Amino acid sequence: MDNDILIRAENITKVYRAGNVEAQALRGVTLDVPAGDFLAIVGPSGSGKTTFLNLVGALDSPSSGTLSVFGEDLAHMSKSKRADLRLRHLGFVFQAYNLVPVLTARENVEFVLELQGMGSERAARAREVLLQLGLAEFADRRPNELSGGQQQRVAVARAVASRPRLILADEPTANLDGENAEILIEMMRTLNRDEGTTFVFSTHDSRVVRHADRVVTLEDGTVTRDERRHGELEAPSA
Amino acid sequence: MNLPITTRYALRSLLRHKRRTFLSVLGIGVGCGICLFLVSFIKGEGDMMMRAAAESGVGHLRVAPEEWLHAQEMNLRLDNWGALLGMIGEMQHVRVATPHARTDALLAMGTRTAGVILTGVDPAAEPAINRLVRAVTEGEYLDAGRRGEVVLGKGIARRLGIGVSDDLMVTASGKGGEMRGAMLRVRGIVASGSQMLDNGLCQVLLADLEEISGYRGAAEISILLDNYERIDETASALRERLGEDAVVVTWQEIVPELAAGVEVDETWTNLVTAVVVSVVFLGIASAQLAAVLERRKEFAVLSAIGMKGHRLVRVMLAEGVILGGAGALASLLLATPFVYAISTHGIDFSNMYGDADMGISDILLDPVIYGDAGWWLLPLAFGLSLGATMLSSLYPAWYALSVTPSEALRVEQ
Numbered sequence: 001m002d003n004d005i006l007i008r009a010e011n012i013t014k015v016y017r018a019g020n021v022e023a024q025a026l027r028g029v030t031l032d033v034p035a036g037d038f039l040a041i042v043g044p045s046g047s048g049k050t051t052f053l054n055l056v057g058a059l060d061s062p063s064s065g066t067l068s069v070f071g072e073d074l075a076h077m078s079k080s081k082r083a084d085l086r087l088r089h090l091g092f093v094f095q096a097y098n099l100v101p102v103l104t105a106r107e108n109v110e111f112v113l114e115l116q117g118m119g120s121e122r123a124a125r126a127r128e129v130l131l132q133l134g135l136a137e138f139a140d141r142r143p144n145e146l147s148g149g150q151q152q153r154v155a156v157a158r159a160v161a162s163r164p165r166l167i168l169a170d171e172p173t174a175n176l177d178g179e180n181a182e183i184l185i186e187m188m189r190t191l192n193r194d195e196g197t198t199f200v201f202s203t204h205d206s207r208v209v210r211h212a213d214r215v216v217t218l219e220d221g222t223v224t225r226d227e228r229r230h231g232e233l234e235a236p237s238a
Numbered sequence: 239m240n241l242p243i244t245t246r247y248a249l250r251s252l253l254r255h256k257r258r259t260f261l262s263v264l265g266i267g268v269g270c271g272i273c274l275f276l277v278s279f280i281k282g283e284g285d286m287m288m289r290a291a292a293e294s295g296v297g298h299l300r301v302a303p304e305e306w307l308h309a310q311e312m313n314l315r316l317d318n319w320g321a322l323l324g325m326i327g328e329m330q331h332v333r334v335a336t337p338h339a340r341t342d343a344l345l346a347m348g349t350r351t352a353g354v355i356l357t358g359v360d361p362a363a364e365p366a367i368n369r370l371v372r373a374v375t376e377g378e379y380l381d382a383g384r385r386g387e388v389v390l391g392k393g394i395a396r397r398l399g400i401g402v403s404d405d406l407m408v409t410a411s412g413k414g415g416e417m418r419g420a421m422l423r424v425r426g427i428v429a430s431g432s433q434m435l436d437n438g439l440c441q442v443l444l445a446d447l448e449e450i451s452g453y454r455g456a457a458e459i460s461i462l463l464d465n466y467e468r469i470d471e472t473a474s475a476l477r478e479r480l481g482e483d484a485v486v487v488t489w490q491e492i493v494p495e496l497a498a499g500v501e502v503d504e505t506w507t508n509l510v511t512a513v514v515v516s517v518v519f520l521g522i523a524s525a526q527l528a529a530v531l532e533r534r535k536e537f538a539v540l541s542a543i544g545m546k547g548h549r550l551v552r553v554m555l556a557e558g559v560i561l562g563g564a565g566a567l568a569s570l571l572l573a574t575p576f577v578y579a580i581s582t583h584g585i586d587f588s589n590m591y592g593d594a595d596m597g598i599s600d601i602l603l604d605p606v607i608y609g610d611a612g613w614w615l616l617p618l619a620f621g622l623s624l625g626a627t628m629l630s631s632l633y634p635a636w637y638a639l640s641v642t643p644s645e646a647l648r649v650e651q
Contacts, residue, residue: 059542060644080546087544094647098539102250103243111243112543158543 005071006166006198007033007056012065013221014051025051027221028065033200035165038192040212041202047218049202053168056200057090058082070165087115091159093169093201097151099143105154106130106139109161116162129157133187149180156184160191167191169201173208185211244549248556251529259561262525266565269518270622271573273511274615278577279585280507281610284500288466290603291489291496295338295357295368297460298469300487301326301476307485312340312355312457313413317483319456325479326459331468336363337456339447343410345440347398354394354440356408358447358456367462370430370439377402377426385446387425393437395427402427412452420450515626522561523630526554530634537638538646551635558631562624569619580609 014026026048033039041049054060055067058074067074070089077085086092099108106126113122130139133153143151152172159167169188173181185208191197201208209215217225241249252259292298301322303314316322319337326335336359343356361380365372371379371389380389388406400406404424412418428439448454463472469488476486490497530537537550584606 054644054647057542059647060642083541083544083546086542087546090544092539092542094539094542098535098647100247100536100540102254103247107243107246111247114243115544115546115549 004034005032006035006037006069007031007200008066008068009052009056010066012055012062012067014048014055014060015063025221026055026062029218029221029223031216031223031226033198035198036192036196037198037200038189038211038213039198039200040209040215041200041218042204042209042215043202043218045204048221049218050170051221052218053170053200053202057092057168058085087112088162089164089166091162091164091167091197093152093155093159093167093172095171095174097143097148097155097175099151099154099158101143104140104142105135105146105150105157108143108154109157112158112162126157126161129161130154133157147180148175149177149183152176152180152184153187156187156191160195160197163195164197166198166200169199171202171204173203173205178207181205181207244553245556248553249560251533251553252557252560255529258525258529262522262561263564263568265521266518266561266623266626267568267572269514269521270565270569270619270626271576273514273622274569274573274619275576275580275609276507276510277618278573278609278611278615279580279607280503282580282584282608283503285466285610286604286607287496287500288489291493292462292466293367293369295364295370295460296489296492297334297367298463298466298489299461299473299476300489300492301459301461301480301484302457302487304483304485306458307487312342313451313453315339315453315455315457316459317455319459322480322484323456323459326461326476329472329475331463331465331472332461333464334363334366334462335459336360336367337444337459339444339451339453339455339457341410341447341451341453343408343440343450345394345398346407346409347400347404350398352394352397355438356410356447356450357441358444359441360444364441367460370428370435371441373428373430374426375429377424379426380441380443381425382443384425385443386420386422387442387446388422389426389428389439389441390424391436391439392427392429393433394440395424397437400424408450410450414452416452418450418452420446422446511622515622518565519626519630522558522627523633526557526631526634527637529557530554530638533638534641534646537641538643541641541643542647547639550638554631554635554638555628558627559624562627563620565627566620566623569623570615573619574615577609577611577615580607581611582608584608 009029009031011028016023109126110122130136215227339358341356345352361382408422409419473486586606588605
């Protein structure tokens with residue numbers, strides 16, 4: 001494996017079945033994502049963006065093709081190893097924030113660290129991350145006491161708290177107004193730049209796309225365009 | 239309090255639907271509370287039956303000749319019963335030990351007769367082990383220094399038409415088959431409240447019985463302990479000391495019909511307890527499953543952030559433990575006043591039984607049943623409640639485990 005490649009997708013397909021009805025969400029996607037990328041996946045609704053993120057996040061399995069994350073073929077991973085991969089190396093940010101409603105902002109961040117087995121130092125780490133993301137004063141508030149923008153920042157804090165190498169974000173700004181979307185993207189960009197965290201996010205938002213180093217366009221389950229912002233245009237997969 | 243986040247999550251998850259959780263706890267409390275009350279009552283009833291048996295002359299334990307186990311004949315006698323009685327009387331936990339012997343006899347007064355089982359007793363010890371003879375309503379109980387006297391049940395006295403100080407004729411079959419007779423004077427009449435017992439009670443001094451029957455000695459030694467929980471321990475100790483000629487039998491072996499009654503009652507209680515706990519179990523399982531269905535997406539998110547299956551199961555079981563603990567406290571809170579009331583005031587079934595006879599197998603049962611109360615309520619309450627809630631958490635936990643994160647997130651987005 002090339003050490004710089006975090007995600008390697010080779011001709012992956014995904015078919016959903018409901019009774020006799022089949023829906024092909026991905027039709028042979030081939031894509032490499034090197035470490036440090038700040039990659040936006042764009043495309044119309046139903047183009048397969050979320051499906052691709054779910055596969056990379058080991059939340060689902062491809063119907064065919066090979067998908068490696070951190071050099072490990074997901075097809076050969078047990079349920080427990082997949083959970084371990086998500087816990088130790090991946091961070092998720094969802095469109096609808098998806099914070100645990102009965103926990104405070106700080107507890108939401110600490111939860112992941114506790115699952116990782118971190119001891120007493122987890123409280124300090126959670127405080128540090130919340131401070132870094134400008135959320136220190138909201139640490140003891142529950143999600144329903146926070147604005148949408150604040151909740152999404154807590155979700156980012158939860159995702160980055162364990163210092164994962166890769167963060168997957170599904171439409172992270174879809175529910176945010178312009179100002180909050182800008183703040184969030186700037187925050188993600190800073191983490192990418194300062195910590196070297198790789199971001200792969202799906203979006204419809206042109207304000208977000210503007211910040212990406214690389215933009216991959218999915219249409220009808222196929223990569224139709226793969227563009228690097230410094231001018232290089234990568235060949236879309238066959 | 240610095241609880242782990244997982245525990246806080248479990249606790250607060252229960253509190254997010256306070257009314258549902260309250261009703262669940264109340265349901266467990268009522269269900270388990272009913273079980274506690276029932277068990278208290280049945281234990282009390284069992285204790286009453288055993289006490290009634292023990293204090294109706296049967297005792298907790300009996301030492302009898304070895305053949306008694308097979309023949310149960312009245313003419314069997316213990317060898318060297320005096321020494322045995324002395325040895326038993328010195329044993330730990332023995333409150334009273336007294337000899338008995340019996341023979342079939344016919345009482346006659348003029349033209350009236352009554353067939354009875356004549357019992358020979360030691361009048362000094364008998365009232366301590368036989369509460370029936372404490373109910374002498376006319377005259378007095380037997381006196382060791384006064385030979386040739388008899389104490390009768392009221393029913394026998396009425397049938398023979400005799401009263402205190404009257405003389406009657408007693409005849410019995412002797413050792414060699416010959417007819418033996420004697421005159422007895424009525425010293426006292428017992429009215430126990432049970433027609434059956436009052437028709438059967440007929441006691442004389444052991445020495446008088448020896449003379450009437452021709453058989454020497456005691457047929458058995460009845461033993462009353464200071465604590466019925468020592469029955470097995472004392473029986474074992476006795477068996478070690480006795481030779482091969484004598485056996486130790488428990489009250490359950492002496493009056494198996496009463497022991498069977500206690501067992502039937504206990505079986506019914508266990509059955510009712512199982513039914514109530516099952517209903518509680520299904521109710522809690524349903525509420526827990528509803529809670530899991532509502533949290534499908536949340537579980538999907540937890541799975542996405544790396545929570546493993548066993549941790550998810552632990553969260554569900556922790557919710558079960560919290561619910562079970564609260565349910566146990568609720569059941570104690572609800573049941574304790576009732577258990578206290580029946581253990582101190584009892585439940586009087588006199589009105590329900592009316593004129594029904596409270597005697598069974600020469601044993602006088604009490605119409606008032608006192609419930610049993612003690613520290614055993616605590617482990618039982620927590621055992622029942624936690625058992626039901628932990629079990630009822632298993633299916634929802636399994637369901638939570640089977641949630642596919644990508645599907646749950648896609649469907650609910």
